[in-house]
Amino acid sequence: MITTGFETIFAALDRIAKQLVPDAIVTGLDRAAELVTASAAATTLYGNVTGATRAGTVTYVATPDDDGSDAVAQAVRHVEALNPGQSQIEPIAPLGADTYALVLTSPTTYLQDLITRRGGEQDWVGPTLEANAPRITESVAQAIGEVLR
């Protein structure tokens, strides 16, 4: 007869809940970020005047411990290289515990105008995320499944 103390079971469940699943969520979102960036880069809705918006397009994962500032800083460098002085960082709201975000943006001073003008005629941010929503969900689910097997 094999016996296992409840403490062992609880410890394993605790590890799953507090470490394995959260790490898997980040893994799944990181994989999805690559898909989203590629999808955004293919849009024809960029103004294509300087190329800065396209070059500065970034998709990153924000967590309670990582606000994605490194990824944004790299995107800013791309923008500045093509359109000096026109980079602008819009910080996201602080995330609560157990909250994870996939953020798609391009840190330019004119992004808000670009995606708003003429009733969203050139809005590529929301539509890119929406079009990829099923793949994002599937990526996270797959990553969680990998650690639970």
Next chain:
Amino acid sequence: MIDLPALTAVVFNRLAFDAAGSPVRAALGAGATSILHAAQLRRETLPARPFVALRRFAVPIRDRIIWLPRYNWYVYDDSAYEYTRIEALLPLIGTAYDYASAPLFLASGGAISDVAIDFGEQTTDQALDMLVCQVRLYLTA
């Protein structure tokens, strides 16, 4: 497969023609003629302010299941009025799509099962030189 033109027409007509949209029409510059599709924003002459314009955004489809179609109403006004008239219109538009009191129906597919609504921030449309706010509708068909 859902009929997207029919769905867009249902969403548009809610403000343009339906009884649930009459408070919205009353608050617009020229009633139903102040209700546009977003493609019409490229016209040289825009309607009396305030006016609204509708755009349908991407509809992700996977395994023949329609995910949330999103529609945006862009609410426009001249800067002379600041955001006063726009802010008054936002809740009227939201109420017009209240799922509990006035559900949307597709002739080919029955009731829309849910409509989630949020309002965007105050911003400007530099191309049109006007103030604008969004009302975002997230439909489950």
